[in-house]
Amino acid sequence: MTNTIDDTSIRHTPADLPSKIQHYIGGKFVDSIDGDTFDVLDPVSNEVYLQAAAGKISDIDRAVEAAQKAFKDGPWPRMLPRERSRILHRIADIVESRDARLAELESFDSGLPITQALGQARRAAENFRFFADLIVAQADDTYKVPGRQINYVNRTPIGVAGLITPWNTPFMLESWKLGPALATGNTVVLKPAEFTPLSASLWAGIFEEAGLPEGVFNLVNGLGEDAGDALVKHPDVPLISFTGESSTGQLIFGNAAPYLKGLSMELGGKSPVIVFADADLEAAVDATIFGVFSLNGERCTAGSRILVERSIYDEFVERYAAQAKRVKVGYPHDPATEVGALVHPEHYDKVMSYIEIGKTEARLVAGGGRAEGFDQGNFVTPTVFADVSPDARIFQEEIFGPVVAITPFDTDDEALELANGVKYGLAAYVWTNDLKRSHNFAQAIDAGMVWLNSNNVRDLRTPFGGVKASGLGHEGGYRSIDFYTQQQAVHITLGEVHNPTFGKADSAKH
Numbered sequence: 001m002t003n004t005i006d007d008t009s010i011r012h013t014p015a016d017l018p019s020k021i022q023h024y025i026g027g028k029f030v031d032s033i034d035g036d037t038f039d040v041l042d043p044v045s046n047e048v049y050l051q052a053a054a055g056k057i058s059d060i061d062r063a064v065e066a067a068q069k070a071f072k073d074g075p076w077p078r079m080l081p082r083e084r085s086r087i088l089h090r091i092a093d094i095v096e097s098r099d100a101r102l103a104e105l106e107s108f109d110s111g112l113p114i115t116q117a118l119g120q121a122r123r124a125a126e127n128f129r130f131f132a133d134l135i136v137a138q139a140d141d142t143y144k145v146p147g148r149q150i151n152y153v154n155r156t157p158i159g160v161a162g163l164i165t166p167w168n169t170p171f172m173l174e175s176w177k178l179g180p181a182l183a184t185g186n187t188v189v190l191k192p193a194e195f196t197p198l199s200a201s202l203w204a205g206i207f208e209e210a211g212l213p214e215g216v217f218n219l220v221n222g223l224g225e226d227a228g229d230a231l232v233k234h235p236d237v238p239l240i241s242f243t244g245e246s247s248t249g250q251l252i253f254g255n256a257a258p259y260l261k262g263l264s265m266e267l268g269g270k271s272p273v274i275v276f277a278d279a280d281l282e283a284a285v286d287a288t289i290f291g292v293f294s295l296n297g298e299r300c301t302a303g304s305r306i307l308v309e310r311s312i313y314d315e316f317v318e319r320y321a322a323q324a325k326r327v328k329v330g331y332p333h334d335p336a337t338e339v340g341a342l343v344h345p346e347h348y349d350k351v352m353s354y355i356e357i358g359k360t361e362a363r364l365v366a367g368g369g370r371a372e373g374f375d376q377g378n379f380v381t382p383t384v385f386a387d388v389s390p391d392a393r394i395f396q397e398e399i400f401g402p403v404v405a406i407t408p409f410d411t412d413d414e415a416l417e418l419a420n421g422v423k424y425g426l427a428a429y430v431w432t433n434d435l436k437r438s439h440n441f442a443q444a445i446d447a448g449m450v451w452l453n454s455n456n457v458r459d460l461r462t463p464f465g466g467v468k469a470s471g472l473g474h475e476g477g478y479r480s481i482d483f484y485t486q487q488q489a490v491h492i493t494l495g496e497v498h499n500p501t502f503g504k505a506d507s508a509k510h
């Protein structure tokens with residue numbers, strides 16, 4: 001049977017959807033100064049379901065002014081870490097208590113499967129809880145130079161942090177920046193992705209309820225080239241934390257350069273999975289299926305290139321293709337759905353064009369186009385290409401959808417060359433039971449994060465970030481605290497003043 005969007009038994013629209021989304025500036029919901037709005041579509045029907053305020057330079061100016069006022073005159077930067085921590089824990093409690101509603105809205109707006117959106121909502125709460133705990137446990141360095149000096153670090157918040165986020169897991173990624181930026185006492189202006197502004201509009205209510213002082217959190221919706229660009233170029237925003245495409249990161253890097261801003265860049269990826277012949281094949285197949293098809297394949301750390309040792313290659317490809325064909329594409333709200341709808345028709349077109357390119361470059365062994373039974377919306381079948389050569393575009397370029405490239409290798413050296421032979425370096429996954437090889441191989445990979453015999457399971461204390469075109473700087477644990485704070489070194493002399501005297505009176509000759 002062919003599903004159509006009029007079939008209300010399968011298509012779900014959340015109750016009480018807003019019809020418009022405003023900015024949130026200085027504790028108030030406001031329209032854009034010029035009244036402009038942009039359309040927001042739902043990915044199942046691609047119909048416009050709401051209008052969001054389209055922020056421009058003047059709206060960013062207003063938001064930065066409010067954030068600056070809260071930073072200069074408000075209580076937030078001056079509160080004890082424990083006091084801020086209490087509010088952050090309350091935020092986590094509220095997010096947790098509304099996880100079902102958050103997931104419902106996120107899934108509707110982004111096309112993410114509901115079960116995975118629920119997991120992301122819980123992760124968002126955990127991000128707040130983690131930084132709430134960390135800021136209280138935070139210790140700073142003090143150094144003693146015996147008999148001469150004590151030196152200590154005076155850590156302070158920096159000011160107004162500009163946070164710019166993508167659409168793939170909107171609410172969770174916003175929390176990954178909001179948590180540490182707020183925990184450390186900064187005030188913020190958030191510019192969420194224009195494809196998915198719905199869940200971001202909930203932060204204001206959550207923060208008000210948790211007791212965050214007015215002006216500490218500000219939200220400006222809008223297009224990247226307008227609102228995002230204005231935030232990057234605002235002279236009173238000393239920090240930009242950005243997650244998005246590498247090409248956007250490059251642009252932002254250039255635009256922020258004249259202001260010498262602090263930048264944290266979490267960018268694109270084309271992460272390799274290396275499966276050696278001695279690996280636990282069943283676990284490796286399960287992990288690599290999940291690794292590229294979860295979150296609709298719209299995952300920065302997706303293992304989208306699978307390199308398989310030649311002796312198990314044919315068996316791996318066969319098992320992988322068979323399992324990929326069983327992955328359930330469905331409506332985002334259906335708990336049985338494993339791959340939902342891609343976020344937006346523009347992104348759907350991009351992913352589909354890569355699938356067509358792949359058909360000319362490699363052997364298609366599963367999927368290969370629009371999911372059967374879905375006439376409308378952005379539904380793509382999990383797609384698997386085998387025998388992909390390393391110079392193929394589907395091997396080199398980030399597709400950011402449910403599409404994977406499988407390539408054989410003969411030796412460890414060849415596997416390493418293939419793994420490192422792309423411009424990206426975000427994550428890597430290695431499957432082998434050889435202890436020595438796993439560590440040596442992992443350490444030789446150009447990637448910010450490596451998992452051995454594991455899927456992407458995060459420990460929030462570890463550094464998160466990429467190398468090469470995948471990013472600049474690391475967040476995670478204390479590294480996030482470092483990014484969002486100034487560390488002033490204060491030096492105290494205990495002994496005699498170390499003072500080589502220039503121009504001594506008794507040496508002066510008149």
Ligand code: NAD
Pocket residue numbers: 164165166167168173191192193194222223224225227228229232243244245246248249251252265266267268269299300398400426466470471
């Ligand atoms: P994108 O770069 O198109 O947009 C990201 C954000 O930047 C959006 O809010 C957008 O409005 C804004 N923006 C666009 N142009 C701008 C400009 N000139 N100045 C300022 N802001 C601007 O990325 P996307 O398509 O939303 O997200 C997908 C990308 O994000 C993928 O490449 C993915 O790998 C990457 N990503 C990386 C991570 C990570 O942690 N490394 C996590 C998630 C997603």
